[in-house]
Amino acid sequence: MGTTFHGPSPWPHITRAIRVRGPRHAAIAYLGEDAPALLPLRAGDLLVVNASRAAVRAHVTSPIALAYYVEAGVRVLSSPNLHAGVIATSRRAVIGSANASxxxxxxxxxxxxxxxxxxxxxxxxxxxxxxxxxxxDQVFLDNASTEWQIGRSVPIPGIGGRMRAELDFLPARVTRMFLRHIVEYEPSPAEKQAWAATQAHRSGAATGPAATYQLEWFRPGDRRARLNRGDVVIFVTDDNEWIYPPAVVDSDAIAIPHTHKAFGHLLRTRADLQPLPVADAEQQLAALGHPNPRLATDHRIISASLRAALLRLWKL
Structure with missing residues (x-):
């Protein structure tokens, strides 16, 4: 085949070139609702897209397309600074400007x-x-659908703005931090089924970039414990043995249907940070000048120096 150039209408050539056996990896910044017809990926393939809040709200990446690929068994990842069009098969590479839309x-x-x-x-x-x-995953898709409905125009890196998007895990200034204990509960059959499907999908995923962040669902036990986007939450197990790395609130309160005013929040977590034994954390905090950090009690952490010391447990 050699090397060929295709323009100004390259999509028929792209679609034909990637209809091959074996795994395929694609990094396509933006997806329209018709992306699956242009980019026919299957189970075992990998797709990296820009499904950042800005991209979804600006309607340049469709949650419908994301859901199609996830349900088809494609491993889908989001990178907020992606602005490339690269596809790799076992024998060919496609490189250019085209988005799947x-x-x-x-x-x-x-x-x-x-x-x-x-x-x-x-x-x-x-x-x-x-x-x-x-x-x-399903939590990410639910959040993306909510952002799509908001649908207000925001700058997109490389299209309408010059700033890189969502680079930092923590807010520029952490002013609201909360400590909460994890309360175990029995998931419903629907939740168990969704979890099993997610785990099966991940266990069979193709190799590719390691996930840096994950979105998790948090339902406060107290209906008054409403959080704000950008708040930081640190969880401790109910037996006070483990303390988990910080999670950042990534959504406003989301009402839970068919409940009496119950709501939840999406939390963004760092996949590379590990929990610590509470005893070790207390020793480190004492060495940093906080001999009584109250890790056994749910509370808002008012002290700015204690907030900073807690973040230092994970070198943040």
Whole structure:
């Protein structure tokens, strides 16, 4: 085949080039609702997209397309700074400007398709090296659907703005931090089924970038314990044995249907941070000037120096 250039309407060539056996990895910044017709991925493939809050609210990445790929068994990851179009198969690489959307099919786009082994290997390396990654699962999809409904225009990196998006895990200033104990509860059958499906999908996932962040669901036991987006929550197990790394509130309060005013929040967590024994944490905090951090009690952490000391437990 060699190396060929395709433009200004490259999508038929892209779709044909990637209809091959074996795993395929794709890094396509934005997805329209018709993306699956243009980018026919299957179970075992990997797709990295920009499904940041800004991209979804601006309607350049569709939750419908994300859900289609997840349900098909594709491992889907979101990187908020992705602005590339790269696809790698076992024998070919596709590199160009095209997003997987109807607007891309009617725009003047251009790609290069090649079977040069060095370029194919470089394309795989590029995709597998993308950072700032969040796994797209059912919790992520629910949040994306909410953001899509908000639908207000915001700057998109490389399209409408110059700033990189969502780079930092913690807010620039952590002014509200809470300590909460984890309360075990029995999941409903629907929750168990959804969890099993998610675990099965992840266990069979293709190799690719390691997820940096994950979204988790948190339902406060006290209906008055409403949090704000950007608040930091540190959890301790109910037996006071383990303290978990900080989680950042990533949503406003979300009403839970068919309940009496119950609500929950989405929390963003760092996948690379591990829990610590509470005894070890108390020793480190005492060495930092906080001999009584009250880790056994749910409370808002008012002391700025204690907030900073808690973050230092994980070198944040």
């Amino acid at each position: 109807h607007s891309s099919t009617i725009a003047d786009e251009a790609v290069v398709i090649t079977d040069d082994p060095e370029i194919v290997a470089a394309a795989w390396t590029f995709i597998d090296g993308i950072d700032e990654i969040t796994e797209v």
